[in-house]
Amino acid sequence: MSKQLMKGNDAVVCGALLAGCRGFFGYPITPASEIAHTAALLFPQAGRIFIQAESEVAAINMVYGASSAGVRSMTASSGPGISLKMEGISYLAASELPSVIVDISRVGPGLGNIYPSQGDYNQVVKGGGHGSYRCIVLSPNSVQEMCDFTMLAFELADRYRIPVFVLSDAYVGQMMEPLDMPAAIDPPGPPDWALTPEAATNGNVITSIFLNPEEMEAHVLHLQENYAGIQRQETRCETYRCEDADLILVGFGIVSRILRSAVDQAREQGLKVGLFRPQTLWPFPETQLLEHVGRVHDFLVVELNNGQLVQDIKLFVAGRSPIHFMNRVGGFVPSPEEVVEKARQILGKDAAAPVREKSSEVSVPK
């Protein structure tokens, strides 16, 4: 049986090992802890390194060290820990060190709670650390993608010498689904810029300090050029029943799963609704989204935060279509029915929603 039922968090560890990740550096935090548990179990069995660091600050710097040493390495955490990692991530971006950071986001601000949330969107997608940098941000919505996108994250990190986030949430992390184990790869050896105990790399230096403004400007511009290339090449998205849609629902992560159910329910009720789901949050699949502007009348953005992705959608759409917004915060997720109701309001169909047959509400069997 090539399929195994497992949690999204465990699938991350499988993806990492299959991608040839050599070091996992973590610190416990719910709802990301299973990643550390499973890595602690499997990495040593695979002859790979697992360290429970003294803090997220230390963990991200261990990644910084391992990456400068030319091997694939990663860390995983949730909101409060991601905040602590931001210093290191800015340095990783500045030093162009390939690295993978998994965020199983929980509700914030502050200690918040451990339930599903998308409140880290701004922090992760916009930067969060200091300076003019970017990270690639992948957004899985299934256990299979937790594995596949972790592998992809390592590929992209190496290809572009950039930190890559896998931004997920407590539901996708805790949920179990069948995982079809992808083929494992042996990653290439250390790149020529790495620090290794070999004569070939003698004298290599990795640094992010450029006191001379001309040099610094050249470096920052070089980074932006890399980012522009990524924007051209690496946008990913999934659409569902958008072809003839009057209203397109937009959401990522667990929300996109709920929206998919909402689309099916809406269609059953004669509402022409589709789903646009970004799989890369940076670079955002802007061109693919804009293909629908003009043809589709409205967009409804659904998020588990105070309205973060919707700000970007408004920027992209630039007033050409109405953008509606719906959210839950605190750890709740909206039900597909609630989304369909909102869709009905937007589309101006005032026909009442059909009541789903509940046993207690049915007196005479048909």
Added chain:
Amino acid sequence: MADKTLSKPSAFQDVFARKPGVDKSGTHYCAGCGHGVAHKLIAEAVADFGLKDRAIIVAPVGCSVFLYYYFDFCAVSVPHGRAPAALTGISRVHPEAICISYQGDGDLAAIGLAEIIHAANRGERMAVFFVNNAIYGMTGGQMAPTTLVNMKTSTSPFGRQVEGEGHPMRMCEMIAGLESPVYVERVAVDSPQATMKARAAIRKALKIQMERKGFAFVEILSPCPTQWRVAPDQAGEWIRENMYPVFKLGVYRDKVQETDPRPAPPESLSAREVYALLTGEKDSGKAETAQTDSNNGRHSKSPEAPAIDSICCKLAGFGGQGVLTLGVLVAQAGMNADYHVTWLPSYGPESRGGTANSSVILSREEIGSPVVNDIDVLLAMNVPSLERFLPQMNRGGLVIYNSSIVQEEIEKRDGVKIVGVPAMDLAQTAGDVRAANVVLLGAYSALTGLFTNADLDYALSTSFPKPKAAEINRKAFAAGVEHVKGKEEGARI
């Protein structure tokens, strides 16, 4: 000063080509600064021991942030204070590397205190050279954790006060109190004699690395005439007068003799081996196993497979009654029967109220939301789960409850089949009351005929790999099947 007595070692670059500006032969340090001396001692040892190719040095944030202008081996600049963490990453992945951390007192004893203590406590394979000049040099002479009592700095303009600012921190003493470090010594570079001792300590710390013995820590009392506002030729005297009484020179820990070299770490598995580890299969590519799905062995007496598009299940009970596992079993059997499946533990605000539950969806179509609000099948282990989830039952649904503890009369509902099974009693007879969840699985499978024997075998053997548990759970499963014999009619899901 002492550095004049040393010639340029070969682990220094001939010309400091990386250094900006026209002067490519002198360092960027102030006259009389101790960093240059410490650099030369390290470079000389690295060259003498033939370690140039293997050495990797981490540059701190501080005046020595640019140490890679000078050293002719691998170097990496890291965030302020994080050198021991970054070097841990390097040391672990390159067992052959000679790992060196070079840090100032602000870097190591203030912002990076956690990183140095924990690297020391883990006994990381690295040599740490800690340059203690009792002040922040780079940022303009602010107070450091090692600043002396009553010493004036730009952030202690009236002198460091014990009350409020504490005493100077003695890092050697702190680190020597840990069990893992192999060697801890404090030296100084205030005079040629002192510098010769510093040289010996640095060489010893690097020897420990060559012998793969672990963590070595050398603190170097070092002049910063600029920020002390002392003439360079007076700085040595200043150290002896002010620092020696607080920071006593000497060896604080030496376990070199009794420490064995670290064994080489195990080899990293290849792609093929990793795939086998994760799947139990040999191929590193996708191993397609033929789907052996047939109706043979289906539990239902009815020969045809139930034509069901999607089933939303809720498995609920007290924490500890195994309802999460029960959900996993249903999902595993469903996966084996080629359904799309999702399993979600009670998670989020909906998990309040004394019941644990898991939600499982089996579907012939791709599954959107894994959240179950409208229930087709409820397997309930206690009264609160019935109270909570009965109102969410869909018409045509099936409820199987644990009648061992649910004595209440269950209110009949139109279009919902309700079956009581004394799951805990049957499990007890099978050998373990904890197998009550599996009794319900048996009853559910038998009532619906949803799964083949192969599906159930797969689920049970995956969840209960140990022989004893496997046996009890198989008995419990059979008891559940037996109990509902003859009640299949009408149960469609």
